[in-house]
Amino acid sequence: MTAVEERPRTLHRLALNETPYPPLEPVRRAMAGCLPGMHRYPQFYADDLMARIAEWRGVPVESVVVGSGSVGVAYQTLQAFTDGPDDEVVYGWRAFDAYPIITDMAGARRVEVPLTPDGAQDLPRLLAAVTDRTRVVVLCNPHNPTGTPVPARALEEFLTALPRDVLVVLDEAYMEFAADDALPQGLDLLRSGHGRLVVLRTFSKAYGLAGLRIGYGVAAPATARRIRAKSVPYSLTETARIAVTASIAAEAELTARIATLSRERARLQTALRELGWRVPESRTNFLWLDEPQRCAAFHDACAAAGIEVRLYRDEGIRLTVGEPRTNDLVLETARRLSAS
Numbered sequence: 441m442t443a444v445e446e447r448p449r450t451l452h453r454l455a456l457n458e459t460p461y462p463p464l465e466p467v468r469r470a471m472a473g474c475l476p477g478m479h480r481y482p483q484f485y486a487d488d489l490m491a492r493i494a495e496w497r498g499v500p501v502e503s504v505v506v507g508s509g510s511v512g513v514a515y516q517t518l519q520a521f522t523d524g525p526d527d528e529v530v531y532g533w534r535a536f537d538a539y540p541i542i543t544d545m546a547g548a549r550r551v552e553v554p555l556t557p558d559g560a561q562d563l564p565r566l567l568a569a570v571t572d573r574t575r576v577v578v579l580c581n582p583h584n585p586t587g588t589p590v591p592a593r594a595l596e597e598f599l600t601a602l603p604r605d606v607l608v609v610l611d612e613a614y615m616e617f618a619a620d621d622a623l624p625q626g627l628d629l630l631r632s633g634h635g636r637l638v639v640l641r642t643f644s645k646a647y648g649l650a651g652l653r654i655g656y657g658v659a660a661p662a663t664a665r666r667i668r669a670k671s672v673p674y675s676l677t678e679t680a681r682i683a684v685t686a687s688i689a690a691e692a693e694l695t696a697r698i699a700t701l702s703r704e705r706a707r708l709q710t711a712l713r714e715l716g717w718r719v720p721e722s723r724t725n726f727l728w729l730d731e732p733q734r735c736a737a738f739h740d741a742c743a744a745a746g747i748e749v750r751l752y753r754d755e756g757i758r759l760t761v762g763e764p765r766t767n768d769l770v771l772e773t774a775r776r777l778s779a780s
């Protein structure tokens with residue numbers, strides 16, 4: 441047996457903020473019908489998919505871009521809006537791991553601004569970090585890995601105070617889990633005239649299609665045109681178009697699924713807090729365990745129980761909300777650790 445085969449097999453994946461459920465039933469059925477057509481190319485630039493998303497979101501098709509996940513759209517955006525090492529990309533750190541990666545790939549300079557002690561993006565410090573070389577600011581709402589939302593008023597003030605030539609990428613990968621919370625929605629901000637904005641959304645999280653790689657962005661047409669110019673031809677499949685159409689039609693199932701995961705998030709949070717863990721409010725499908733001292737031990741205990749969680753060494757743990765029985769196992773593991 442090789443060393444890899446000897447490692448204990450992870451049974452429960454709670455490290456990547458995936459939904460624990462397979463794609464929605466009608467979406468699965470629609471996708472299954474795609475197999476016989478796999479010898480055919482999809483559209484060169486996924487025009488029909490963009491048109492469908494535009495119609496659904498109530499925006500002109502010229503405002504929509506699609507990519508290989510929302511990380512693909514973010515990548516294209518930095519390719520389009522930065523031009524070499526003198527150009528800066530500003531974001532709060534820690535954040536989604538891909539931000540530094542795609543900034544490096546664009547050849548731009550990273551400007552990483554620490555989060556506040558309670559895990560929020562520090563808007564005044566982000567603003568202070570903007571210089572005349574800043575091309576893009578990336579804001580994540582709600583934030584990964586802390587789950588913290590950006591308050592509506594603060595976001596509006598931030599956008600208003602920013603120099604007009606700085607583009608804001610508003611990454612709303614988890615917004616479906618927060619939609620009933622009256623968080624500032626990027627689409628509303630765009631409609632109300634904040635033109636230098638790219639709002640990123642994804643089918644990877646709430647919709648459960650992470651493996652299919654479908655993300656989209658909405659921006660002013662001139663911005664969208666520049667991002668589209670960095671698209672790779674044929675990179676979105678016909679299956680993606682069919683899955684999106686079926687997903688849009690399955691809104692009731694989606695809402696029920698989000699409600700279940702939100703209930704489970706609250707249950708996990710309450711129980712972990714009762715065990716003495718610091719767990720801030722989250723508006724996503726994951727929880728942040730703000731525990732620099734105890735995180736490694738909890739990570740190891742989870743690994744021994746076959747649960748994969750995301751360890752940020754000496755910072756904390758990001759725990760994706762799983763199915764109820766998986767969450768039970770997490771709590772059982774946490775209880776055992778407390779008792780030891």
Ligand code: PMP
Nearest residue numbers: 509510511536584613642644655
């Ligand atoms: N943005 C954030 C904040 C994320 O956490 C993730 C995935 N972890 C993404 C974007 C990328 O998602 P996608 O699958 O749409 O590329």
